[in-house]
Amino acid sequence: MRIDIISVVPDLLKSPFEASILKRSIDKGIVEVHLHNLRDYATDNYKSIDDYQFGGGAGMVMMVGPIDRCLTDLKSQRNYDEVIYMTPDGKTLNQGIANELSLKGNIIILCGHYKGVDQRVRDHFITREISIGDYVLSGGELGAAVLCDAVIRLIPGVLGNETSALTDSFQDNLLAPPVYTRPAKYNDWEVPEVLLSGNFPKIEAWREEQAYERTKKLRPDLLDD
Numbered sequence: 129m130r131i132d133i134i135s136v137v138p139d140l141l142k143s144p145f146e147a148s149i150l151k152r153s154i155d156k157g158i159v160e161v162h163l164h165n166l167r168d169y170a171t172d173n174y175k176s177i178d179d180y181q182f183g184g185g186a187g188m189v190m191m192v193g194p195i196d197r198c199l200t201d202l203k204s205q206r207n208y209d210e211v212i213y214m215t216p217d218g219k220t221l222n223q224g225i226a227n228e229l230s231l232k233g234n235i236i237i238l239c240g241h242y243k244g245v246d247q248r249v250r251d252h253f254i255t256r257e258i259s260i261g262d263y264v265l266s267g268g269e270l271g272a273a274v275l276c277d278a279v280i281r282l283i284p285g286v287l288g289n290e291t292s293a294l295t296d297s298f299q300d301n302l303l304a305p306p307v308y309t310r311p312a313k314y315n316d317w318e319v320p321e322v323l324l325s326g327n328f329p330k331i332e333a334w335r336e337e338q339a340y341e342r343t344k345k346l347r348p349d350l351l352d353d
């Protein structure tokens with residue numbers, strides 16, 4: 129998979145890809161991530177990418193011109209499956225969207241800033257608008273990092289143990305069951321006996337029941353879906 133991220137502060141996006149699973153996925157050649165500075169597509173001496181909004185009002189709007197030039201440049205080199213815009217008024221990211229995007233080949237992620245982008249960008253270039261939650265960030269960069277992490281870890285070969293992404297919370301609309309590791313007894317806190325039993329059908333049944341009970345208690349809304 130190739131991910132091109134367009135931003136006015138691309139440096140914000142460097143560190144998430146320089147450690148742990150995301151770095152490994154890049155080192156293994158499973159994912160390519162390319163950061164693009166939108167200011168490189170400005171045409172004036174000030175490298176302007178935003179301007180005042182028509183009709184008045186506080187806050188600058190990202191102009192269509194630099195975004196058009198950047199997208200046209202990228203699209204002239206390869207086909208893209210999606211051009212995603214990170215924005216608080218997009219569809220809230222969930223595991224289903226992450227699963228879907230993990231199957232794509234090439235995607236572009238455009239990070240919004242200020243008051244957002246000129247509506248014509250959304251109307252003519254964007255295929256999908258994604259929010260990472262009902263709160264407003266300073267820009268789309270941290271949202272883009274969250275999206276990339278959620279998507280990349282699902283690509284086959286990224287996680288050492290292929291099944292571990294399948295048993296994540298949300299994959300079946302249930303939260304994950306509790307997990308334990310050694311020691312089996314710490315102070316007087318004991319690990320549930322069934323997990324030490326070696327009886328795998330019984331362990332599986334226990335995990336399913338725990339996942340259901342935990343979801344009912346913490347996120348009953350997931351059971352409604």
Ligand code: ADE
Binds near residue numbers: 260261265267271
């Ligand atoms: N940009 C600003 N706020 C955002 C959010 N909640 N999700 C995605 N992009 C954003």
